[in-house]
Amino acid sequence: MPTTLIRRADFLIAWDGAAARHVYMPDADIAFTDGVIGFVGRNYEGMADEIIDGRGFMVMPGLVNIHSHPSSEPMNKGLTDEVGTPGLYNSSLYEYLPIFRGDAESVPACVRVALSELLLSGVTTVADLSMAHPGWLDLLAESGMRVCIAPMFRSARWYTRNGHVVEYAWDEASGEKQMAEALTLIERAEQHPSGRLFGMVVPAQIDTCSETLLRESAQEAKARGLSWQIHAAQSVSEFHEITRRHGHTPIGWLDHLGLLNERAIIGHGIFLDDHPSTRWHTERDLARLAETGTTVAHCPTVFARRGITLKDFGRYRRAGVNMGLGTDTYPHNMLDEMRLAAYLARTQATNPRTLTSEDLFMAATIGGATALGREDIGRLAPFCRADMVMVDITHPRMRPARDPLRSLIYAAGDRAVHSVFVDGERVVDDGRLLTIDHAAAAAILHEAQKRMMDQVPDRDWAHRGVDEIAPSTFRTA
Numbered sequence: 001m002p003t004t005l006i007r008r009a010d011f012l013i014a015w016d017g018a019a020a021r022h023v024y025m026p027d028a029d030i031a032f033t034d035g036v037i038g039f040v041g042r043n044y045e046g047m048a049d050e051i052i053d054g055r056g057f058m059v060m061p062g063l064v065n066i067h068s069h070p071s072s073e074p075m076n077k078g079l080t081d082e083v084g085t086p087g088l089y090n091s092s093l094y095e096y097l098p099i100f101r102g103d104a105e106s107v108p109a110c111v112r113v114a115l116s117e118l119l120l121s122g123v124t125t126v127a128d129l130s131m132a133h134p135g136w137l138d139l140l141a142e143s144g145m146r147v148c149i150a151p152m153f154r155s156a157r158w159y160t161r162n163g164h165v166v167e168y169a170w171d172e173a174s175g176e177k178q179m180a181e182a183l184t185l186i187e188r189a190e191q192h193p194s195g196r197l198f199g200m201v202v203p204a205q206i207d208t209c210s211e212t213l214l215r216e217s218a219q220e221a222k223a224r225g226l227s228w229q230i231h232a233a234q235s236v237s238e239f240h241e242i243t244r245r246h247g248h249t250p251i252g253w254l255d256h257l258g259l260l261n262e263r264a265i266i267g268h269g270i271f272l273d274d275h276p277s278t279r280w281h282t283e284r285d286l287a288r289l290a291e292t293g294t295t296v297a298h299c300p301t302v303f304a305r306r307g308i309t310l311k312d313f314g315r316y317r318r319a320g321v322n323m324g325l326g327t328d329t330y331p332h333n334m335l336d337e338m339r340l341a342a343y344l345a346r347t348q349a350t351n352p353r354t355l356t357s358e359d360l361f362m363a364a365t366i367g368g369a370t371a372l373g374r375e376d377i378g379r380l381a382p383f384c385r386a387d388m389v390m391v392d393i394t395h396p397r398m399r400p401a402r403d404p405l406r407s408l409i410y411a412a413g414d415r416a417v418h419s420v421f422v423d424g425e426r427v428v429d430d431g432r433l434l435t436i437d438h439a440a441a442a443a444i445l446h447e448a449q450k451r452m453m454d455q456v457p458d459r460d461w462a463h464r465g466v467d468e469i470a471p472s473t474f475r476t477a
Contacts, residue, residue: 001034002049004386004424009054010393011404013061013361014040015379022061022361022379030059032386035423040380056394057418058404062124062387063334064368064378066148067229067267067297067326070114071130075102075449077330079470084306087164089236089277092306094158094166096469099459106448107133112441115143116433117332121414124387124422125368125377127326129202129229129267132185141194144427144435146387148372149189150200150229153178153217154208161461166237168208175213179203183220196423199226200265200372206232206250207241211257218259227372229265229297230254233285239271239278249273251285255292262293265324265371269296270303270310290320295371298363299328300340313345313363314354323359324368335413338364342409357406386424392416 012025029044084090127148140147155175156168186199201221203209221228232250242250272285346352369378376384393401397412420428453466
């Protein structure tokens with residue numbers, strides 16, 4: 001098998017296994033063969049079939065995104081940027097998510113646009129939480145990414161008839177059928193010839209799943225050695241619904257059912273029992289998450305749009321909660337998400353020291369890898385997968401580059417991402433995608449959004465048009 005060597009990178013962000021942390025390694029080499037890293041260090045003396053000059057670059061592990069919705073969210077650009085339902089605590093989930101949905105023809109373009117944005121921002125592994133759709137596996141494989149396929153299923157769908165009450169249409173038999181189909185799809189993913197697809201069990205939302213479906217899905221995940229993820233503690237409405245049904249907070253209910261553990265991921269996990277918008281009679285949720293080893297998938301952008309945020313990332317970390325990051329919504333830009341996560345944490349804590357750049361990068365790499373049960377991604381170390389990013393530290397936005405990771409997160413962003421490798425294969429080169437025609441997908445998506453907007457009045461409870469729900473920034477003269 002041919003060996004590729006990146007020689008004399010200005011910086012490697014290497015993994016120190018003994019200290020269990022990333023470290024800067026200046027003037028260093030990294031070699032990989034057949035998709036696996038064989039050497040990380042200085043003065044490599046082995047054979048190399050291809051040599052890449054690392055001077056002027058920082059080489060870092062590919063980012064791990066554990067919560068994303070590629071098949072739907074890119075459709076919503078320009079629609080949900082300023083939308084929130086006042087009668088539902090500014091959550092737009094229940095009123096607008098059901099009406100802003102594209103047709104089947106739009107899904108491939110949605111996925112291609114989202115995966116393009118992810119790759120260009122340094123993501124090499126993504127968890128795709130979507131409803132199953134035709135051609136899904138091959139579509140993901142064509143991107144060259146490593147993808148955790150996470151087909152969602154549920155016992156009920158939510159809706160509102162008035163903008164202030166959430167109702168649920170239950171069909172438990174359908175939920176069971178959806179779960180069986182999801183498990184079959186995961187099996188197919190793990191057998192895919194690309195070798196880069198694996199699975200996760202995802203009952204969609206805590207308030208749309210029966211107790212039976214929650215328990216059975218967790219049992220299936222454990223039996224198959226898979227991670228398990230659920231949207232929970234993501235809205236005030238959901239918090240009140242679960243306390244009304246069960247007398248427990250959402251996190252408390254999952255703990256009561258025995259579903260919190262080291263392979264469990266809580267999508268969002270914002271509204272704990274001590275959150276100022278809920279203030280339950282207990283203050284145990286944060287400790288429950290830490291004691292059970294449960295991961296929180298933190299996705300700040302989608303909530304910040306509605307004036308909602310976690311309180312706060314640093315507090316969760318100090319309590320011992322494993323934190324991972326996800327993009328959830330558009331734009332699917334992981335570096336932007338990291339920067340916003342840092343700033344929101346600091347403003348919520350009124351403390352610039354509530355989390356460090358190292359905490360943030362750990363969440364975007366090791367925290368996510370841990371949640372997915374992967375010890376071979378999110379780090380540059382021998383025997384790990386050759387998933388890595390070359391950052392151009394000579395880019396003007398990276399200068400001065402005293403601390404190149406900080407320059408990347410807080411200043412340059414995806415503009416400085418030069419090359420991305422997944423399994424040792426280059427999928428981005430000189431800032432250009434090699435696997436997806438991003439522009440063509442975006443053009444298709446633009447037309448698909450027009451079709452979707454025409455359907456909104458028929459789907460909306462008040463039969464409003466898009467211009468009434470989401471007025472444009474300026475009036476048309």
